[in-house]
Amino acid sequence: MKKLGLTLFSILIVLVLAACGASEAGDNAGREEGSAKEPLKVTLPTWTGYGPLFLAQEKGFFEKHGIEVELSIIEGLAERKQALAGGQVDGMATALDVQVTMAAADVPMEVVWLLDDSYGGDGITVKNNIHSVEDLKGKQVAFEQGSTSHLLLLTALEEAGLTDQDVEMVQMSAGDAGAAFVAGQVDAAVTWEPWLSKASEADGKILVSTKDLPGIIVDTVGFRKSVVEERPEDIQAFVNAMADAMDYWKENEEESNQIMAEGLNIDVEEFTATVTGLKFMDAQANKNLFGTSKQQGDIYSSAQNASDFYLEQGLIEIAPSADEVLNSTFVEGL
Incomplete structure (x- = not known):
């Protein structure tokens, strides 16, 4: 009886330990799954200036820097704004003045990367x-x-x-x-x-x-302020990847044009024809325009001009400052 009782006790111990092990493994799996990074979700309309986003994605530069980026094309500006305000997306590729209006509408945005300046586009x-x-x-x-x-x-x-x-x-x-x-x-x-x-x-x-009115339309990528504050390392990785994409484009123009055209779902001939109407910005151009926290660059004047202009026209009720809309930290971190 003692032997039988001991055997039953041993079996119970094994079962308990197995259950604990399974529970611990499940908890660890849950933690590992929960710790996986959410992708940065960026929306944009169909526009040549946003092609470098697809280049960074297709050539693995986002992955290289440890992030996943989800790109979605939403043509209507109102719909893109709703997606941002509702938290369906984290960021938006759009013109600088639109980022200003988002901030004025109480959807705080921080621009972290400059894509291009329209020059006839x-x-x-x-x-x-x-x-x-x-x-x-x-x-x-x-x-x-x-x-x-x-x-x-x-x-x-x-x-x-x-x-x-x-x-x-x-x-x-x-x-x-x-x-x-x-x-x-x-x-x-x-x-x-x-x-x-x-x-x-x-x-x-x-x-x-915009050849006649240069400097008015600067395409940018901005993220909700809350996303920037909660995920600074991911935002830095995003900026690093965009810098890599621009460098790759310089060295591999034909291949890059094909990738970007496919990403935007337009003919490569159409893409290359419209590229001439834009001045694309690499890491150095971004650094020049952003400047530093101690010595701000010209993009701050552009943002403030847009803010003041929209206020004057009665399109916004409060003019956000350029400091509220632009964040040079990540370009400085390149």
Whole structure:
């Protein structure tokens, strides 16, 4: 009986130890699974300037620096803003002035990387019978309210002594505006490439572009402030990967163009044609424009100008400072 009792006791001990071991293994597995990094989720519209994001992803530069990045294309600005405000995405590739409006709308954003400066890549297409910005008075102009296109139009109108109240606004995204112009549905459109080049197909022309108004549209990548504060190492890794992607592009232009065009789901010929309208920024250009925390670069003036301009136009109620929107820490950390 003693032997039988001892045997039963031994079996119980083994079972208990096995259960404890299984429980510990399960806990460890759970911890390992829970500790896996969430991907950084970045949204963007279809635009040549955002191609380097796909290059960094495809060539493994994000992975090299220890992060996963999820890229999603959402064409409408309002929808992208909703995704950010709702926490569905962590960051957005968009123009600097849009990042300013996000901050003004109580969705704090911090720009950590500068992609490009538009130099002819954005503009206003018009019918051939429109010869000046003053001629836009009373005409139908398609553009997206509150967007970079709006800023470009307002700037051009202001120089001509007009406001957006002097034109008949047709609300639509930049891509749809370009398509509407080519289809002959509006008198003018504030859009970007390839629609600018297609203006001649609709008996039209480019009236004003960012060649005439340089420095207004700077494409950036920004993240919600909470994400930057909670995941600084991942944001640094993101910036490091973008710097690598720009270097790779310089050395492998043809391959890189193909990768970026495929990522954006556009023809490589279309991609390369629109590249000429942009001045892309590598690590050194970012460092020059960001400057340092002690000596801020020119991008801070651009951000403040956009903030002040939107406030003056009544499009925002509070003008965020450039320091609220820009974070040079990660470019400094390259």
